[in-house]
Amino acid sequence: MKxxxxxTLLLWVLPLAFLLIFFYQxxxxxxxxxxxxxxxxxxxxxRWSQITKPLAFTLYQATLSTVLTLxxxxxxxxxxxRFDFAGxxxxxxxxxxxxxxxxxxxxxxxxxxxxxxxxxxxxLMSLFNLSAPPINMLNSLSAILLAHIFxxxxxxxxxxxxxxxxxxxxxxxxxxxxxxxxxxxxxxxxLPLLMPAILSATLMVxxxxxxxxxxxxxxxxxxxxxxxxxxxxxxxxxxxLPVAGLLxxxxxxxxxxxxxxxxxxxxxxxxxAALASESSGLREARTRWxxxxxxxxxxVLLLLMVTxxxxxxxxxxxxxxxxxxxxxxxxxxxxxxYYRELFENREQSLFYVPPILAIRNSMIYASITMVLATVLxxxxxxxxxxxxxxxxxxxxxxxxxxxxxxxxxxxxxxxVFGGTVLTQGRFQALIPVAHTLVALPMVIxxxxxxxxxxxxxLRLAAKxxxxxxxxxxxxxxxPVLFRAIAVSLLFAFTISLGExxxxxxxxxxxxxxxxxxxxxxxxxxxxxxxxxxxxxxxLLMVVCVAGSLIIEQIHLPGEEVF
Amino acid sequence: xxxIRDIYKTYEGAPxxxxxxxxxxxxxxxxxLGTSGSGxxxxxxxxxxxxxxxxxxxxxxxxxxxxxxxxxxxxxLMFQDYALxxxxxxxxxxxxxxxxxxxxxxxxxxxxxxxxxxIRMESFSKRPVTELSGGEQQRVALARAxxxxxxxxxxxxxxxxxxRGLRDELTKELRQTLRDSHKPVIYVTHDRxxxxxxxxxxxxxxxxxxxxxxSPQELFESxxxxxxxxxxxxxxxxxxxxxxxxxxxxxxxxxxxxxxxxLRPFDVQIGVFMNExxxxxxxxxxxxxxxxxxxxxxxxxxxxxVLSIExxxxxxxxxxxxxxxxxxxxxxxxx
Numbered sequence: 023m024k025x026x027x028x029x030t031l032l033l034w035v036l037p038l039a040f041l042l043i044f045f046y047q048x049x050x051x052x053x054x055x056x057x058x059x060x061x062x063x064x065x066x067x068x069r070w071s072q073i074t075k076p077l078a079f080t081l082y083q084a085t086l087s088t089v090l091t092l093x094x095x096x097x098x099x100x101x102x103x104r105f106d107f108a109g110x111x112x113x114x115x116x117x118x119x120x121x122x123x124x125x126x127x128x129x130x131x132x133x134x135x136x137x138x139x140x141x142x143x144x145x146l147m148s149l150f151n152l153s154a155p156p157i158n159m160l161n162s163l164s165a166i167l168l169a170h171i172f173x174x175x176x177x178x179x180x181x182x183x184x185x186x187x188x189x190x191x192x193x194x195x196x197x198x199x200x201x202x203x204x205x206x207x208x209x210x211x212x213l214p215l216l217m218p219a220i221l222s223a224t225l226m227v228x229x230x231x232x233x234x235x236x237x238x239x240x241x242x243x244x245x246x247x248x249x250x251x252x253x254x255x256x257x258x259x260x261x262x263l264p265v266a267g268l269l270x271x272x273x274x275x276x277x278x279x280x281x282x283x284x285x286x287x288x289x290x291x292x293x294x295a296a297l298a299s300e301s302s303g304l305r306e307a308r309t310r311w312x313x314x315x316x317x318x319x320x321x322v323l324l325l326l327m328v329t330x331x332x333x334x335x336x337x338x339x340x341x342x343x344x345x346x347x348x349x350x351x352x353x354x355x356x357x358x359x360y361y362r363e364l365f366e367n368r369e370q371s372l373f374y375v376p377p378i379l380a381i382r383n384s385m386i387y388a389s390i391t392m393v394l395a396t397v398l399x400x401x402x403x404x405x406x407x408x409x410x411x412x413x414x415x416x417x418x419x420x421x422x423x424x425x426x427x428x429x430x431x432x433x434x435x436x437x438v439f440g441g442t443v444l445t446q447g448r449f450q451a452l453i454p455v456a457h458t459l460v461a462l463p464m465v466i467x468x469x470x471x472x473x474x475x476x477x478x479x480l481r482l483a484a485k486x487x488x489x490x491x492x493x494x495x496x497x498x499x500x501p502v503l504f505r506a507i508a509v510s511l512l513f514a515f516t517i518s519l520g521e522x523x524x525x526x527x528x529x530x531x532x533x534x535x536x537x538x539x540x541x542x543x544x545x546x547x548x549x550x551x552x553x554x555x556x557x558x559x560x561l562l563m564v565v566c567v568a569g570s571l572i573i574e575q576i577h578l579p580g581e582e583v584f
Numbered sequence: 585x586x587x588i589r590d591i592y593k594t595y596e597g598a599p600x601x602x603x604x605x606x607x608x609x610x611x612x613x614x615x616x617l618g619t620s621g622s623g624x625x626x627x628x629x630x631x632x633x634x635x636x637x638x639x640x641x642x643x644x645x646x647x648x649x650x651x652x653x654x655x656x657x658x659x660x661l662m663f664q665d666y667a668l669x670x671x672x673x674x675x676x677x678x679x680x681x682x683x684x685x686x687x688x689x690x691x692x693x694x695x696x697x698x699x700x701x702x703i704r705m706e707s708f709s710k711r712p713v714t715e716l717s718g719g720e721q722q723r724v725a726l727a728r729a730x731x732x733x734x735x736x737x738x739x740x741x742x743x744x745x746x747x748r749g750l751r752d753e754l755t756k757e758l759r760q761t762l763r764d765s766h767k768p769v770i771y772v773t774h775d776r777x778x779x780x781x782x783x784x785x786x787x788x789x790x791x792x793x794x795x796x797x798x799s800p801q802e803l804f805e806s807x808x809x810x811x812x813x814x815x816x817x818x819x820x821x822x823x824x825x826x827x828x829x830x831x832x833x834x835x836x837x838x839x840x841x842x843x844x845x846x847l848r849p850f851d852v853q854i855g856v857f858m859n860e861x862x863x864x865x866x867x868x869x870x871x872x873x874x875x876x877x878x879x880x881x882x883x884x885x886x887x888x889x890v891l892s893i894e895x896x897x898x899x900x901x902x903x904x905x906x907x908x909x910x911x912x913x914x915x916x917x918x919x
Contacts, residue, residue, distance in 0.1 A: 192663045192665060193670075195634045195663075196669070197669070198633075199634065199654060199660065200660075200684055200728070201655050201681050202655055206655075207655075210680075211669055292670035292712060295713075295714045296671070
């Protein structure tokens with residue numbers, strides 16, 4: 023017995039050491055910096071408005087975004103849970119795509135739709151023969167809100183929709199039978215039973231909106247400062263680390279609070295009694311109002327959730343230089359030029375960095391992340407499973423990084439390792455480490471249910487036939503875990519490819535990742551940059567969509583990874 | 585009171601209820617019997633207004649209910665899965681219908697108190713319904729259906745989810761509760777014992793229509809057709825091919841080939857061979873089980889038919905015996 027306890031503790035060493043060095047140490051450093059600054063200079067170092075202003079705006083935009091997301095998401099959840107219509111399944115798949123897209127892709131997509139060189143402006147300009155884009159939707163609160171709706175509606179559809187479709191149909195019918203009008207039955211029975219799902223979806227959406235970084239930075243512009251953007255701003259542009267640190271602490275406190283609330287809201291006291299084992303059947307819209315509802319919802323969903331990605335894809339193949347006011351001939355139409363440019367090193371490019379280099383960097387980082395996160399994840403899940411009650415204390419330690427934003431992570435790295443590694447130009451070596459921290463909770467959530475699903479009897483049977491522990495792992499665990507490991511690798515890979523927050527802190531100018539490069543290309547003028555950004559965004563989107571489709575195909579048993 | 589006329593309803597393209605009609609009188613308890621999937625539950629939902637018939641009419645006291653929505657019909661329905669509201673406790677579940685009727689709080693409290701007392705669950709008032717046992721849930725569901733004083737009570741397999749022992753116990757209790765309520769009751773089940781034990785009248789639902797409507801005794805004594813006799817488990821149903829050849833030669837039965845004869849196990853005569861009856865068999869004992877007073881015995885005839893018979897004494901397995909049914913005890917049924 024003693025020996026097995028030591029063996030178990032040995033399993034914890036590697037994951038915990040990794041987290042201590044790369045997560046808890048930076049976190050602690052942020053705290054130390056903030057409080058030492060406070061002791062030496064008092065609160066005078068900060069102006070309260072430096073904290074309260076971004077906090078107030080963050081809360082404001084997150085609340086507004088969440089409310090709007092619910093306004094679209096709740097009827098959409100109802101649409102998918104109740105009605106059958108042509109193209110339903112296809113639309114369902116299209117709608118889950120935004121959620122898995124990296125923030126830079128979303129920013130690029132909205133740019134191609136609403137930006138000065140986007141479809142909307144190009145269309146209006148050619149229609150009315152204008153010389154300048156008539157609409158400026160970018161750098162506005164509405165752009166941020168639209169992108170947040172685009173991003174998070176699928177969370178509401180997924181969480182509320184699955185509850186609604188599995189809600190026992192007899193419950194509202196029983197209410198009607200007892201004298202409640204259909205509306206009253208909805209209010210007294212259906213709605214209260216859906217409330218846990220609505221509440222946790224709301225909190226989840228709020229959390230994503232609250233911590234949103236890339237979207238706000240790229241679509242909002244300099245005047246919209248959320249906590250995340252301001253952390254980045256203070257740390258990178260002003261090098262005011264204490265203020266950035268304090269902002270991080272405020273941010274972390276809110277994130278943890280919301281996470282705790284999410285965990286609570288997920289479990290109603292009556293358990294699963296309101297849900298049937300199978301989802302109820304769909305039906306076609308019958309009355310006139312139902313038909314209008316279905317049509318309106320489909321159109322709205324297509325407009326808000328599908329056009330941005332479609333516009334990105336099409337725009338990346340389309341050249342339209344009229345807007346540039348160039349004297350040469352007007353070129354419009356299909357082109358592969360932007361994609362060809364990805365492989366060319368143009369001396370006169372503003373950035374010296376050809377896109378292919380960013381792609382190479384990202385591939386390297388993603389490959390390292392994939393292996394690192396999966397290996398650490400595997401060790402962690404075995405450690406969690408083997409240690410029984412002890413894991414209740416240790417498991418949260420591993421899952422906590424989920425609560426910290428990538429920007430906070432980047433800031434912590436900057437404080438801890440900035441002095442040493444940065445100067446030697448090896449700072450970007452930390453990028454896969456940061457990506458691993460972001461991916462680890464997802465990897466563990468994928469692997470743990472799969473590992474728990476292996477019956478202990480199988481291992482005992484193998485052991486009784488004389489297999490060594492290593493052999494047991496190879497013959498029993500590995501074949502069962504194989505699919506979960508494949509999903510973990512893919513998860514970690516795509517997360518690393520799309521990660522922007524931490525990378526924006528850590529990558530140096532000469533060695534950007536794909537998202538960082540896209541951000542730079544997008545924020546600079548020039549048709550070619552723009553085209554390159556779109557081509558890269560499209561590629562990134564295709565890779566992420568393919569990855570998630572494969573993950574969906576592998577279809578793991580157990581809880582949904584969210 | 586309640587009249588059902590020509591109800592027609594399809595399920596996935598095939599007719600489920602095919603022009604079904606029946607009547608229900610005040611204070612009468614009828615049992616609607618049918619196999620699972622025969623449309624019993626659908627019929628209850630149509631009467632309750634929770635599902636729409638494709639054609640046909642539901643009348644109450646001569647009034648067509650087509651324009652009356654479910655919540656205004658005043659028909660109580662107890663669902664097969666009880667459909668207790670999981671987010672409300674026992675008291676709130678029973679009070680729900682009364683609240684919908686906007687009764688004063690004091691009156692609601694009084695009625696719910698009486699209901700809880702009648703099911704002997706006074707102390708359960710604040711309990712979450714999810715913590716109740718199956719039998720307790722069944723009682724609460726019945727109390728909830730009765731509380732708003734419905735003008736008709738419908739029960740959809742109320743004991744279906746319970747195990748055998750509890751079922752027998754609750755059948756008696758349920759019978760008392762239903763009698764005491766003096767309400768017309770439609771009781772849906774696939775269990776004939778339950779139906780015989782509870783109802784004044786039995787309706788057999790088959791192929792979307794009521795194939796027989798009568799008192800338990802009428803059904804028992806003269807089943808409308810072979811399907812009913814088999815469904816009620818009345819005895820052996822045999823065709824011409826099951827008779828021995830020389831029996832046919834001796835006295836050819838005067839019916840068409842589709843007909844079935846019902847040979848009830850307790851009418852069998854053993855040993856003495858009477859030449860007048862064609863229903864005589866020679867066979868081998870397959871099985872013999874003591875059922876109290878008599879033995880339930882299975883016999884395989886020379887034609888290969890297995891017959892159930894009742895014997896006064898234990899038969900040895902493999903033993904060869906001769907049995908016959910007197911012609912006057914045998915019923916000829918349409919198949």
